[in-house]
Amino acid sequence: MSDTPDNPPKALTKDDFTVASEPFLVFAEWLAEAEGAEVNDPTAMALATVDAGGMPNVRMVLLKQADEEGFVFYTNFESQKGEEILSAGKAALCFHWKSLRRSVRVRGLVTPVSDAEADAYYASRPRGSRIGAWASKQSRPLESRFALEKQVAKYTAKFGIGDIPRPAHWSGFRLVPLAIEFWQDRPFRLHDRIRFTRDHAGDAWRTERLYP
Template sequence: MSDDPFALFDAWYAEARASEPNDSNAMALATVGADGQPSVRMVLLKGHGPDGFVFYTNRESRKAGQLAECPRVALLFHWKSLRRQIRIEGPVSLASDAESDAYFASRARDSQLGAWASDQSRPLDSRETFEARYQEVRARFEGGPVPRPPHWGGYRVTPERIEFWLDREFRLHERRQFLRAPGGGWTEGMLYP
């Protein structure tokens, strides 16, 4: 068993990608706004490594507002078929423009157009309004590349705490925790189930 939390994450994530029937990269993102009200939603992991875990979104959405107000988050990966989960906590920062541009360029064209058409998290009077906006954006960029909207980009969660949870019979689960050490590196220990 690895004493490097990123190597252990890579191993578990590879197993999930091979066995999960849908969205093995789905993770719950928990944020807190200035009012102290927590909020959680599913987002997709689009990059990871020792520098953190990256996801992308509209930077004018409710979640982005909460990230600006309180730039600390929790992530949760739950892979039911493997009976495993990974919890990650730490500060969040903006991914670079170059990184956001590169990922945006890799998205399906319809997803690129949707990023322009959606005022994510804002009230919508009808589905028809959104579909009409999508058609307007589609016509606007017809025949050419779709640039990344200025209000859309990535966020990187830099982990300070990573917990690996393994389901065991009779709820006698196995929990392994890694805490980032002040000078770098990680301390490691077990937790009671």
């Protein structure tokens, strides 16, 4: 980040967040601004998990829903991230909107979405993406690109022009946050950081400002 940005964002104040009362309202506002400012994938977020040996993993995924219930994304449950989340039941997210000089960090507990939610989202995906959910053995070794293309052809032929059901191993997760931190770039690296925390889902949020 630049020490002296040409057009620094408006400074945050504690009152900005107190008035909002809920971090989800702040997040919704920031996301809406990012959707108008970011060139590519404003819903992209880094997803951090931990494996059975305690080693962390991080990768980019796309946010599909965010509200008071949590942050929702979809994946193959047999993938590395799927297995790690199912095992640990917790994860962390990080959004970085470079054009706005803002980021949001989220930590919390993760549970699968309902079958009805997963079915509805899966049905909304392009046909090619639904075929891909069947064809990809996500995170497992792939001997060649041709092998993947063969799998795509196999399931394309299997489903023809008919309906493509959702694979049982493909669904969504909802991260229910226990901590949400908003970060905004300020001149000379004296950034704004405000964190919301709670002990349990449904509890009232505590708010505090952090040193940059």
